[in-house]
Amino acid sequence: MNTTPRLVEVRRNALKQNDLLARALRDRFREAGVRVVSLVSSPGAGKTTLLEKTLSAARRWRVAAMVGDLATENDAARLARTGAPVKQIITGAVCHLDAAMIERALEGWNLDELDLLFIENVGNLVCPASYDLGEELRLVLLSVTEGEDKPLKYPTIFNTADVAVITKIDLAGAVEFDRDVARENIQRARPGMPIIELSAKTGEGMEAWLRFLQLRTAD
Amino acid sequence: MHELSIAISIIEGATEEARRHGDVKVNAVRLKLGALSGVSKDALLFSYALACEGTALEGSRLDIEEIPVMAFCPRCEIERAPASIQWLSCPVCGAPTPQVAQGKEIEIAALEIIE
Numbered sequence: 001m002n003t004t005p006r007l008v009e010v011r012r013n014a015l016k017q018n019d020l021l022a023r024a025l026r027d028r029f030r031e032a033g034v035r036v037v038s039l040v041s042s043p044g045a046g047k048t049t050l051l052e053k054t055l056s057a058a059r060r061w062r063v064a065a066m067v068g069d070l071a072t073e074n075d076a077a078r079l080a081r082t083g084a085p086v087k088q089i090i091t092g093a094v095c096h097l098d099a100a101m102i103e104r105a106l107e108g109w110n111l112d113e114l115d116l117l118f119i120e121n122v123g124n125l126v127c128p129a130s131y132d133l134g135e136e137l138r139l140v141l142l143s144v145t146e147g148e149d150k151p152l153k154y155p156t157i158f159n160t161a162d163v164a165v166i167t168k169i170d171l172a173g174a175v176e177f178d179r180d181v182a183r184e185n186i187q188r189a190r191p192g193m194p195i196i197e198l199s200a201k202t203g204e205g206m207e208a209w210l211r212f213l214q215l216r217t218a219d
Numbered sequence: 220m221h222e223l224s225i226a227i228s229i230i231e232g233a234t235e236e237a238r239r240h241g242d243v244k245v246n247a248v249r250l251k252l253g254a255l256s257g258v259s260k261d262a263l264l265f266s267y268a269l270a271c272e273g274t275a276l277e278g279s280r281l282d283i284e285e286i287p288v289m290a291f292c293p294r295c296e297i298e299r300a301p302a303s304i305q306w307l308s309c310p311v312c313g314a315p316t317p318q319v320a321q322g323k324e325i326e327i328a329a330l331e332i333i334e
Binding site (some may be wrong): 003004005006007008009010011012013014015016017018094095096098126127129130151152155156157159160185187188189190191192 | 220221224225228229231232233236240246247249250255256257258304305306307308315316317319324325326327328329330331332333334
């Protein structure tokens with residue numbers, strides 16, 4: 001046995017398995033004509049509330065949702081009240097969704113019967129950044145109560161997103177949220193990213209959000 | 220902390236790659252880790268040592284090469300290191316630089332093996 005170490009080149013993405021699976025999922029979604037939108041944010045930014053209102057309002061599409069949570073089924077129960085098909089993905093101790101979890105959650109669903117699928121990630125602005133879920137559009141949510149500097153604190157996840165949604169905009173005045181600074185910070189972390197401001201509670205900005213969704217999901 | 224998940228993926232990937240070279244022992248895994256990968260180097264090193272226990276890679280080193288971000292400046296038409304990872308803009312002309320050319324990788328670059 002030769003004990004001199006030898007260096008062999010590999011050049012392999014460490015998340016190759018996840019990326020391959022995500023690519024296969026993306027192909028499946030495309031073939032079935034399903035547009036897939038994922039949501040990431042810190043806990044409490046309003047992902048589930050935005051989804052509740054969106055599922056109820058988006059009657060022109062056949063919509064469904066998958067929602068990731070560490071331990072509870074509360075979010076799925078909330079979303080199921082909209083009448084849309086909903087699946088809870090309980091991750092246990094895992095702080096993010098991955099492509100294999102999405103693939104398993106798809107079992108029993110006929111994708112041909114869907115137009116739009118939302119995937120709500122676990123509330124976390126760090127870990128979900130590394131995992132491709134096969135989605136077409138990744139939304140990052142930032143609520144006004146979190147402060148304008150979130151994009152500077154979590155540049156990686158903002159950089160992986162396609163759209164930024166500023167939520168709870170009805171509270172902007174109360175918490176002295178500076179919209180211009182927030183928008184500037186988002187643009188620094190991800191130049192050119194579209195930004196939508198809304199309040200799922202009051203309905204402000206919801207029409208613009210649904211219009212955006214329609215434009216981005218139209219073929 | 221998702222570094223444990225990443226560490227497990229690295230071990231699985233390295234084990235698979237090592238197998239191509241027959242019955243070898245992996246001394247070290249050389250990893251390229253981008254500044255915009257969202258992975259903490261220290262947390263990854265800690266997780267790697269834990270995750271290696273009981274696997275074929277037990278006792279192996281994880282050598283991490285940190286990769287800075289490079290982004291393409293559309294105005295200067297050249298890749299440069301942006302102002303910071305929070306501010307993707309050209310340090311020379313100030314133009315926004317959304318096209319990240321380097322710095323997102325979590326890549327197993329090479330294996331140090333003993334045959």
